[in-house]
Amino acid sequence: MKINKVIGYQVLDSRGRPTVAAAISLTDGSVHTARVPSGASTGKHEAKELRDTGSKFAESFYGGLSVAQAVANINEKIAPKLVEEQIDLNLVDAQLIELDPSADHSSLGANATLAVSLAASLATAHSQNKSLARYFSPDGPLQIPMPMVNILSGGAHANRTMDIQDILVVPVGAKTFTQALSWIVAIREMAAKLGKEDGKVTNLIADEGGLAISFTSIEKACEFVVTAIEKVGLSVGSQVSLALDIAATQFYDGNNYNLSTMGKSYNRSEYLQFIKSLVSNQPIISIEDPFAEDDWQSWQEFSSQMPAKLQLLGDDLLTTNLDRLNRAIAEKSANAILIKPNQNGLVSATLNVLKQARANNFNTVVSARSGESEDSWLADLATGWSAGQIKVGSTHGSERNAKWNRLLEFEATENTKFLNPFN
CATH class of the missing domain: 3.30.390.10 (Enolase-like, N-terminal domain)
Structure with missing residues (x-):
């Protein structure tokens, strides 16, 4: 043809x-x-x-x-x-x-x-x-990825209501994608309810559909999401864990990490201890871009000291770039990579990066962007590539739900397996 x-x-x-x-x-x-x-x-x-x-x-x-x-x-x-x-x-x-x-x-x-x-x-x-998913995965069950979903948003996505970009939830105890998404929707709506009761919610919804609620510290924001999880009757840790997207490049000036909402400024050594304390004290299973995109030393130091089960996820650090991924592999700077096709520019080259990551025991998370369309091809790529995880924003906005609905369609109409990289 x-x-x-x-x-x-x-x-x-x-x-x-x-x-x-x-x-x-x-x-x-x-x-x-x-x-x-x-x-x-x-x-x-x-x-x-x-x-x-x-x-x-x-x-x-x-x-x-x-x-x-x-x-x-x-x-x-x-x-x-x-x-x-x-x-x-x-x-x-x-x-x-x-x-x-x-x-x-x-x-x-x-x-x-x-x-x-x-x-x-x-x-x-x-x-x-064939569907796009079946083109990349012609045989056997389609591998449906674990969702990682925004509940609270700040940073560039929400007019800096928080210093960090997003607090997300990962339904690690769900047995199916359908169950996982239902849990997430319940948590998102409970968080909105709690925010309104506390007088914290404005009409501002972040670019990716998360709630734009101001908090004076990252810890308090995490505790708020933990409360929402518990209020819907789910167990923190065994059923739902937290993930953070720090986007640290946005508040790094080349010498210090400046958390303006918290009124704190840390040198590199102090900030490293702050991140270590954060993941020790909160039920965090994944942390994305905790350090700036070229602060390789901090990435490497933290990677050598972090909890064994923590997912250290590179986005700005790695930018779906094969050379930067290979450096991270050699230096042991991360153990997971965000896969964004538009960071790379070609579908085939993006897949090559994912394959190299997987060959070196990196977790792979196929991700949308803050400016999205109603297309659902990202869900097909994440599934067809057996990525393991997918991150497309929250459960509000048709450009987000188009991807979630495509995954629901797969589970309803195809032979599928729900992946859980955290088991």
Whole structure:
């Protein structure tokens, strides 16, 4: 089956900001469309999305955030190379690399390359009469990932109501994905109820659907979520544990970690002790980006001293980048990686990073971004790649629930196995 047409165009993400969509039409008349996400908290080592700031393409009403140049690159540079070619994800990605050999896709824009790569994934799966999940995992039960879900949000996602980015829950005791999601919904709604009773909840919902509630310390925020877990009748630790997304790069000035909401400033050594105390005193099973993206020394020191069962998750540190992952493996700086396709720019290369992580006993967490679309392909990738975990935000917002609903669909209609990397 051949590619008949490739079209790029601008759409809006869940925050109302422009992003890139690509549609690939095949010779059988089918059309396969993908819309790329975009992050608010982005690491400087991520692949580079292309925005129109300061260019002749800039549209004033979008404040320079329009993506007309990236769209033009799809329509004028990429499409002519792909039309009339056989549909095959790996061939499409190889062509994209030939057109833009830069490591960060800065020439075409990672938002342009990923949109085409994702559309090609969907089209390739269709050409084989398979779902995207089944294309990557054709045999045996589909491996449904464990959800990690936002309850409270701060940082860049919620106008800094907390110093850290998110407090999440992981339903480690659930036996099915359906049960896991039901627990999470109950906890999220109980947290909203408790927040209203305490007069803490405003109308501000964070970018990823978490509750934007102010707390004077991270410990108090954790205790609030623990209370919500207990109030719905679930056991902390055995059934539901906490996960933290610290996003420490946002409050690191090169010398000190400055927690402004708490009114604290720590040098590197003091902050390391603070993080050690936090994971010792709270039921935390996973901690993401506790140190800045280039503070490799702190990552390595903490990794050598942390509890054996703690998941030390690299996002800004690793940015779905094979070279940075290999350094973390060699230095033992982490034991888990967040997998974000738009940090990489190509589906096939993203999968290669995941495979390398898994080959070196890293846990893998496929993740959405703060600016998302109603697409559900991320759920297919996490499942088809047997990632083990998935992180897409909270249970509010159709752009989030589209992914959760896709996983519910798999469990209801397919032969599946619910994965639990924490057992």
